[in-house]
Amino acid sequence: MQTLILIVTLLVMMGVLALIMRAVLATEGPEPSANAPKTRSKVIWSMVVLGLVVSVTSLREWPHTQAGGDALVVNIESGQWWWDTDTTEIPLGQQVEFRVTTEDVNQGLGIYNSDMQLLVQVQAMPSYTNKVVYTFEEPGTYQILCMEFCGIAHHAMTYEFDVVEAGA
Numbered sequence: 551m552q553t554l555i556l557i558v559t560l561l562v563m564m565g566v567l568a569l570i571m572r573a574v575l576a577t578e579g580p581e582p583s584a585n586a587p588k589t590r591s592k593v594i595w596s597m598v599v600l601g602l603v604v605s606v607t608s609l610r611e612w613p614h615t616q617a618g619g620d621a622l623v624v625n626i627e628s629g630q631w632w633w634d635t636d637t638t639e640i641p642l643g644q645q646v647e648f649r650v651t652t653e654d655v656n657q658g659l660g661i662y663n664s665d666m667q668l669l670v671q672v673q674a675m676p677s678y679t680n681k682v683v684y685t686f687e688e689p690g691t692y693q694i695l696c697m698e699f700c701g702i703a704h705h706a707m708t709y710e711f712d713v714v715e716a717g718a
């Protein structure tokens with residue numbers, strides 16, 4: 551899907567560029583000064599080069615990784631005010647696709663490491679299953695905390711799971 555969006559965006563950009571070049575190279579209309587075409591051309595090409603430089607240097611990885619075929623699927627259910635998963639042990643280095651939903655109100659799933667650094671987050675929404683993909687590179691105990699104020703016991707909405715080395 552992202553590739554398709556990228557290709558469509560590129561085609562639109564090429565179309566706009568073709569229109570600009572056509573306007574720049576137009577021979578009809580009032581007589582411009584002798585240097586006008588050169589100046590216009592320099593401005594246009596400067597903008598094109600600047601646009602390319604900014605675009606290329608600001609490229610980042612897609613924010614949401616797609617799960618590979620061998621990803622471990624972990625379902626996370628939630629509600630006021632609880633989390634539940636179908637496993638509390640996740641293998642180290644294994645790509646995990648979390649499928650997250652809630653039975654009542656919106657919750658914010660946040661996964662934290664033992665230093666309470668937020669690693670990954672996704673919204674838990676009623677009637678939807680949102681996916682987020684993550685690979686744990688450190689063994690240990692991880693916390694799930696709710697990141698969306700969801701009622702009186704929101705603060706108590708915590709959960710734990712372990713990341714364990716294979717065969718441990």
Ligand SMILES: [Cu+2]
Nearest residue numbers: 696698700704
């Ligand atoms: Cu909450």
